[in-house]
Amino acid sequence: MRFYPLILFLLISIFATACEGTSSPSEKARLSPSSQSSLEQKDTFELPSEISVSAIGDVLIHDRVYNDAKTSNGYDFMPMLKQVKPYLEDTTITMANQETMVGGEELGLSGYPSFNTPKEMGDNLKQLGVDVVTLANNHSLDKGARGIRSAIEHWETIGMMYTGVYKSKEDSENIRVYETKQGIDIAFLSYTYGTNGISVPESESYLVNLIDKREMKQDIAQAKEISDAVILSLHFGKQYEPMPNERQKKLVQFTADLGVDVVIGHHPHVLQPIEWVEGKQGNKMLAVYSLGNFFSGQDAFKKRIGGIIKFNIVKDQNNVQVKDPRFLLTYVTSSGAHNYEVIPMHKLTPTQLKNYKQVMEEQKQHLSQWLPELAFIE
Template sequence: MILLIGGILLLSSGFIGTESKSAHDNPLKADVDYTNHRTIDPVRLHSFFSVSSVTLAAVGDILIHDTVYQRAASGNGTYDFNPLFKQVKPYLDQADITIANQETMIGGTAIGLSSYPSFNSPFEIGDALKNAGVDVVSIANNHTLDRGEKAIFNAITYWEKIGMVYTGSYKSKEDQAVTRIVEKNNISLAFLSYTYGTNGIPVPAGKPYLVNLINPERIKRDIKDAEKKADAVVVSLHFGNEYQRLPSAEQKQLVKEVADAGADVILGHHPHVLQPFEWLERSNGERTFVAYSLGNFLSGQHADYKDIGGILQLHVEKSSVGGEKVVTVKNPSFISTYVDQNFVVHPIESSGNTGLYKEINAHMNQWIPELTFNTK
């Protein structure tokens, strides 16, 4: 950094011009000629040195059990999930880009709603996520194929209708080939998504685009391709063991491979409970931020930490010096949340349960002491 600043100062002197040595030797001299002094051209300086930043927020599983959609029923076959997100909307909405793991397909009521073990959810959950500030949904998970191709096509059609970026499941080979990129504040983020499997339901022959399965070599190729198109790459991985509060050896091994391939952020889902965050140093010396599991954000599950999730927020910064781009992920923060008996999502900090609040915070920052917690 010192060498970098020094280089900027040296180059800046070319913009500023020079003064006679005697002016520095005798600063009190009255007849110094400053007519050659020039200020830095801000346009030229910005083209040489610039910094942009974007805030990325991420939440865990949106797992719509029948108890949840029954709570959201508003009559005449319609549903309103907005009240369930009202308490956390300000925190989702304040980020520049927010991603959620939409674990259940929103195939709509026309094909019949359903719950565990074969989910199908109302379209209106998509509307509520959009209204709450979500910009991207990851839809590659073990329930993607629960209700077949019809549910997937219905869901994708609706995501497109409301302008929601989706990743991990696609309507065609051509759709799958399009890297999902969101740009804000002059920074572009690519979003990739993969799942360990589909609960034993085979992917229809000749239609691998219906769901991205975890294949390390495929993921590495996709990351390399995404790096050419975007400033940073965010990879969602549906993996791990359900209800385990620490990552498995298999999770850690896959994360290492994905990080070394160039992922800047890795977001984990599937365990339905929170697992700690970690910085992972890549083989090239750069760092990847890893969330092994963001837990359940909204679901019908209760007790044993299954009704606890949270909102992760990161700052992605891009600096450009003389055309050389450097992207840095920094300042991780976390707002822990819980789902009450009416399926409303709240920040734990506002619940008055100080013991739980401290316990969850200690669990999440055990590998990242600098992690901050603040709803203010």
Template sequence: MKYHLMIILLLIITGCTADQEYKGQSHHMDNKERSAKDYQQAITIAAIGDLLIHDRVYNDAWDGERYDFQSMLAPVQNYLQKPTIAMANQESIMGGEELGLSNYPRFNSPFDLADDIQKTGVDLVTMANNHTLDKGEVAIHNAIDYYEKIGLRYTGAFKSQADQDTIRVIETDAGISAAFLSYTYGTNGIPVPDGKEYLVNQIDRLQIKSDVLEAEKLADITIVSYHFGQEYMRQPNQEQQDLVQFAADLGTDVVIGHHPHVLQPIEWVEGEQGNKTLVAYSLGNFLSGQYELNRRIGGIFQFTVEKQGDSVSVHTPAFLPTFVQFEMIDDTMTNVEVLPLGNVTNQQLSDAKVHLEEIKQHVSQNIEGLQFIE
């Protein structure tokens, strides 16, 4: 795991490590047993937006031997390795080179991407999106087989009914567990094979309710990822707001949104029981080949989960704006990398600091006290 080299130091400082173990459907320790410990525990969880690998991105990643995405992500690697758990939306299915790498409208990405995002710090990918079925059932199985081979967790698309029925729970050595659920509005009109609805979770309120209630039994917090909204719109629409409210009313702790390919605001939404749900309506693109300015700006969304006895809270939301930097040489995208927006120069982006301040205002307009990661 990514924290092995720091285990001894973390034991000294905090009495626990950030190493993780995938528990699947297994029940974690009962809250009554844990409350007897009567000490405070905390972890951080980070989420990034779309990994949407256009041909111009994977072509630039090719180094003659493999597709090197890690160097593209190196400038933000520290920000993804520090959190206890980091999650990403894998928008382009990783069916592998044997199926033929491909671009929009039906994507297919190389397995090297899975290796490199894992090395960069990603622990779990959400797979439910409108491109899940781009290369059919075989690509889903290829991707899952590879994730399982390297130990990268996944949710939202599954290899069997039993796999879909297994709620994804990550237990941490801090004694805090988190459940991850993922759903999409659709699959670009590509029909799901009859009897294999488990291949991709679609937004169905009955299923979401059942999954959230089960997740609540298994984990300390529940995080729902929705692939929803209107592309390129910087504000959530009514359907997004209604689905978020539905999740909040169920007691969901955090909702992470994808699909618009641009950033939408972060806010707290109150559930019907008076609970507060932390929401990022859209985290935009993290790594993609889209050219337009707002589609090149994404970010790392982070929050703290704290537990004391049997009381669990989500607090201290924070955000790092990011920027997909590249050069155009002879109409070819090259030197692609993801940079903290605060590090972008005026040579790379005219009036970079102005854009940074506008993004900060945009994502924080509906929430007080949002911290920005330096």
């Protein structure tokens, strides 16, 4: 009997010690080395990021257009463009093909066939939400090297990224990469088939990017090293032809094989179909053969029709994909040589274009014949 208290004391001590050394299940999970490793892996996992891009076709400013934009203080094109502004400022990046150099009044304004555009056109593109202008086209040298340098000076003054024409060799070697806060960086390249017979000076061969497969291959390779995706502007094709020719298709295939993500085409001044082109590595490239005229003084019916191509670029780890192409049809209205305005086609009235609904359906079928999933914005 006298040993019972001692035994009871020992049993209580052992039980208390065991309780003090025991962790709850949740504490074990928190302190487990394997669980800590799992948490670290989750911390380094990156969710997919995504941006959106808009692109517009030829901005071809004839004298009748800038004369219509003249004010007592210069030139103002915004009243002509206000209806499309919401569709250009709603994406991460917006690009435009400024076909005429914005050399300004000091060089003498002019229209067809040798264009020189008021600098205010550049200001207004900036106001519209444009972030990048492509400048390599058949009118790049209309005012010679002086026209290019004057235009570049203005683009730099307003902080607009430009590509395709350059002020120096060093400038031409600097591939333009637009960095986004979403962590997707886009390289922009621009090339033209020629410059209307005006020779690029041998001593200044950097002035305009001409379509040269060897040069393009080098530039694309470099662009891919310093960016996540490459968007290529090509000024090519036959004017006023609604379908891409064989040379266009072969050149587009060449760029797809090099891993370009998107090609935006210009020069025909009318819309051409859109399609996916598969590269030799199995990659899929969005090919927009011709965006037509976005804003011009050309008065033929089909030359008034243009549009805005939109698409998304998704980056998941190291994989980049172009997806969700969609299109907004536009139309340039005017009263003779006055009252020029770019209007989303679905907002037209029968007074502005009697059969606009029929025209829309015809253009939808034309654009999507190789891309049935192409969506249209209305």
